[in-house]
Amino acid sequence: MQRQLKQQGFTLVEIAIVLVIIGLLLGGVLKGQEMIKSAKVKSQMQEMDGISAAFNTYQDKYGAIPGDDNNAATNTGVAGLTNGSGNGAYSGVEGDRRVWEHLEAANLLAGYTAAANGRFMNEYGQQSFFRSNYAGLSGAVVCFSLPNEVAREIDRKTDNDDGATGAVRRHNQSAYPTTAGNSWVCRAA
Template sequence: MPQPHFPQRQSGFTLIEIAIVLVIIGLLLGGILKGQELITSARVKNIIAQIDGTKAAFFGFQDRYRALPGDFSAAATQIAGAAQNGNGDGVISTSESIAVWDHLSHAGFINGTYVYNATESAATTPNNPYGARIQLINDDTYADTGTATSRLNLKTGPQIPAAILAEIDRKIDDGNALRGSMRFSVYAAGGTAPTAANCYNTTTGEWSGGSGETNCGAAILF
């Protein structure tokens, strides 16, 4: 008696199943990339907001007290809670750069309360969105096509990816790490100093946005 014949079951995926999987993978990758783009955009906006807020605080303080924060020689008597006077010479020196935040916070120009100490810490100085300290100071620690001269500048602090700084520079300046009001800076904030050659092209000044370098910093010149 002949045995009944059953069609053999094929193994593997059909074209429709493979197409569905590919669509799902594409959606997942698109979501990840969009999420990364949103995170990057948020970080760029946060740093720009910190730069703008600090500059506004500086000029507001200068207008009210006719002095520079950190350098104000009568801060302890004219600003409630301020603990440290400057020498009033019109320059924010290295030691006075810590007192900047004491003066600005107690005068109500920035959020938070920062108390002067000879050693920088989270209690004395604000951090950038990447956890590194920022700095407002007169110095020449910034990149230049020639020899940098001492100027008042705001350091963004290190540990910022080159791609983020490239985007910020394009938005607020000329996109060049050697020129304009935004420059590369090796300011270490007590950590590892950024390496110039890793963060931008030292010949052209173009930020190395595609390098993947994560420890870079900048100075915003006033």
């Protein structure tokens, strides 16, 4: 008498169910990562808006440009605060350090974290600075060092995804690289 061996293993239905579950989990993880990235971009855009609002509030309140204000210590009531030159333009330390110090002294900038050179540090751990008439934009211009994909997404959401034109521009007014790395994204304050 022959004994029939029963084969053991997974049926096609069981394998299909497992593959569907794996696909759902993978899809959920990828969607979650995309949501986190989108939230970070939105947060950076809000930070940029907040800095512009602080800049304009300082001008309205004191009649001077933060960083360039030659009466900043008197205006803000902070003894020892370094005044700007009052020449109506940013260069060097005025755009790198003093603008942030003046905004913070006026209680217009919460959570100011300074790099070694005094520049503002954004949530990506990168620096930001102010310049006059920079990147093809006129007036006071604030620039943020951001990962390339974030910089491009901010430009896309703001205007035209073109680093050379629009309200948001790349510092050298060229296209955003598709490689890893950072770009300086600039916009009028």
